[in-house]
Amino acid sequence: MSLLSVLTAAVAPxxxxxxxxxxxxxYDTEPIHLVVKMFIFGILLVFPVMVLQRAFVHGLGExxxxxxxxxxxxxxxxxxxFLVYVVIYQHASFDEPYDGIVYAVAVSLGFATLENVIYAFLNASSITSLLYRALLPVSGHALFGVIMGYHLGKAKFDRVHKKRYLLYSLALPIFWHGAYDYLLLTAETYWLWCALPLMAVLWMRSIWKVNxxxxxxxLRVIQGEEQVKT
Known part of the structure; x- marks a missing residue:
């Protein structure tokens, strides 16, 4: 595969x-420059994560x-x-619950995209292996982002249960991401047969959360009232 083909296949998913x-x-798509900004922040996040993970492995073992x-x-x-909470949670553009999903997914996919590019070049990946990564690790990061963003959106607009939803927005992505990784590390020969049902469940739950x-x-109510008036 040519350099451009590998790069395109790694970035496209x-x-x-x-x-x-x-x-x-x-109802109100987010400013594209903010979404791109969060995607780029997700890309930049890869480097400190790599350094910290190496240090954690030395300290905690494997x-x-x-x-x-x-x-x-x-x-x-x-x-x-932390990135989504600090940069965008209080931003004026975060004005409806779905916005949490958009921004959390943008950060997650920025991270997953660079991770995929690094994997592709270090392992001289084929189209088949990159397709596998698109279906599992890359989409997995997106779905963990949906879970995070959904609960951040609920926290932003449900003041009564704000602390509970903030906890869910962090704890649930860690649980599902950890379960996925643990499955890959421990189910040596049959991991794919476990990973695919897990991803199917995550996709179904994510589509439900999106809806x-x-x-x-x-804005749904506002637009509905405007349509009635017209």
């Missing part, structure tokens, strides 16, 4: 998934459970969550 979730926003839930999922999802977040949009 992340960009396609981001476009998919971006266009799922029914026990599959510790590696999956703390070194991999815990560190990655916490830094993604649910859109249904809770305050």
């Amino acid at each position: 992340g960009v396609a998934l981001l476009a998919y979730f971006y266009l799922k926003d029914r 026990d599959p459970f510790v590696f999956s839930f703390i070194i991999s999922a815990g560190l990655e999802e916490f830094l993604k969550w 649910r977040a859109n249904a809770k949009s305050p």
Whole structure:
């Protein structure tokens, strides 16, 4: 494969998934420059994560459970969550529950895209292996982002249960990401038969969350009233 072909195949899944979730926003699509900004922040996040994970491995060892839930999922999802919370959570453009999904997915897919590019070049990947990564690791990051963003959106607009949803927005992506990684590390010969049902469940739950977040949009009511008036 040529250099351009490898790069395109590695980048395309992340960009396609981001476009998919971006266009799922029914009522008020987010400013594209903010979405691109969060995607780039996700790319930049790869470098500190690599350094910190190496340090954590030296300190904590490589026990599959510790590696999956703390070194991999815990560190990655916490830094993604922190980035979204600090940069965009209080931003004026975050004005409906679905926006949390858009921005969390943008960060997650920025991270997954560079990770995929690095993997492709270090392992001289074929189209088949990159297709596998598109279906599993890259889409997995997107779905963990949906879970995170859905609960961040609920936290932003449900003041009564804000702390609970903020906790869910961090804990649930760590759980699902950790479960996925642990499965890959421990199910040696039959991991694919476990990973595919897990991804199917995550996709179904994510589509439900996408629809649910859109249904809770305050802009849905406003637009409905405008249509009635016209």
